[in-house]
Amino acid sequence: MSSSSASTSEKKPTVIICIGMAGSGKTSFIQRVNSYIHSNGKAGYLLNLDPAVSQVPFGANIDIRDTVNYKQVMKEYNLGPNGGILTSLNLFTTKFDQVLDFIEKRSKEVDYILLDTPGQIEIFTWSASGAIITDTLAASYPTVVAYIIDTPRSTSPATFMSNMLYACSIMYKTKLPFVIVFNKTDVVSHDFAVEWMTDYESFQNALQDNTTYMGSLINSMCLMLEEFYNSLKVSGVSAVTGEGMDEFFDILKDSVKEYETEYKPELERMIKAKVITIIIHNNNNNS
Numbered sequence: 001m002s003s004s005s006a007s008t009s010e011k012k013p014t015v016i017i018c019i020g021m022a023g024s025g026k027t028s029f030i031q032r033v034n035s036y037i038h039s040n041g042k043a044g045y046l047l048n049l050d051p052a053v054s055q056v057p058f059g060a061n062i063d064i065r066d067t068v069n070y071k072q073v074m075k076e077y078n079l080g081p082n083g084g085i086l087t088s089l090n091l092f093t094t095k096f097d098q099v100l101d102f103i104e105k106r107s108k109e110v111d112y113i114l115l116d117t118p119g120q121i122e123i124f125t126w127s128a129s130g131a132i133i134t135d136t137l138a139a140s141y142p143t144v145v146a147y148i149i150d151t152p153r154s155t156s157p158a159t160f161m162s163n164m165l166y167a168c169s170i171m172y173k174t175k176l177p178f179v180i181v182f183n184k185t186d187v188v189s190h191d192f193a194v195e196w197m198t199d200y201e202s203f204q205n206a207l208q209d210n211t212t213y214m215g216s217l218i219n220s221m222c223l224m225l226e227e228f229y230n231s232l233k234v235s236g237v238s239a240v241t242g243e244g245m246d247e248f249f250d251i252l253k254d255s256v257k258e259y260e261t262e263y264k265p266e267l268e269r270m271i272k273a274k275v276i277t278i279i280i281h282n283n284n285n286n287s
């Protein structure tokens with residue numbers, strides 16, 4: 001195992017992987033987090049993993065666009081926009097060991113590593129490349145997923161539920177500490193969302209007008225998600241005004257503890273089990 005392995009106890013930067021639908025405010029949130037950490041005398045290391053973005057408002061330390069040209073990839077492989085993003089991410093991931101080296105060299109000076117991902121969520125969360133990037137970072141550094149939600153666009157129960165189902169699937173896929181970040185609270189407070197997540201009846205009331213099949217489906221899904229809601233950490237922020245950032249960082253601290261006490265031991269257990277399997281396999285082959 002390298003010096004950045006999960007078993008070393010030196011202080012390591014926290015990785016925040018920002019995931020969210022297009023326009024939810026991932027990039028703005030990263031920009032805000034970066035300025036917040038700077039104002040607290042901390043340093044960040046920023047990665048842009050969206051090859052199709054035209055402008056990155058923060059100075060990315062590593063930018064996928066420096067490695068792959070998304071438009072050229074589309075042309076060369078005759079792909080549409082999503083195929084172009086996926087292939088660009090795949091090409092970038094083949095060089096991720098070099099990215100890890102860069103990060104490791106800076107890891108003693110930085111406190112946070114921030115990842116901006118493509119708005120086409122599934123390209124990152126359901127691709128082999130996304131899993132490789134997430135897993136390799138999480139094997140070396142305390143890693144937390146920040147799932148960014150556009151609060152004003154989630155005030156209808158149906159949209160809210162779609163977003164929650166997405167979040168649920170990503171949380172169970174990555175198995176990493178997970179923070180739901182309700183963004184744009186300068187436009188709409190996230191109080192309604194917290195209420196829907198903690199009080200089943202209030203969500204039912206909001207659904208009252210929806211007497212369609214979809215309404216009853218959403219209703220039963222809400223019951224199913226109770227367990228998921230209980231394990232969630234929720235934060236409300238405005239990437240524009242900076243409100244809610246103190247609370248987000250408090251939650252982040254708890255999430256890092258969760259990584260240390262739950263994710264890391266499980267990872268070490270899996271590595272041990274794999275090593276034992278390999279030893280047994282080799283012994284069987286040799287005998």
Ligand SMILES: Nc1nc2c(ncn2[C@@H]2O[C@H](COP(=O)(O)OP(=O)(O)OP(=O)(O)O)[C@@H](O)[C@H]2O)c(=O)[nH]1
Pocket residue numbers: 020021022023024025026027028029050053118119120183184185186187237238239240241
């Ligand atoms: N009012 C308000 N607007 C915001 C906030 N955060 C982001 N926005 C706006 O929302 C829009 C999308 O923000 P981005 O940060 O580009 O969102 P994104 O998720 O990175 O978008 P993609 O790169 O398309 O995935 C922009 O017009 C932002 O100015 C916020 O906290 N409050």
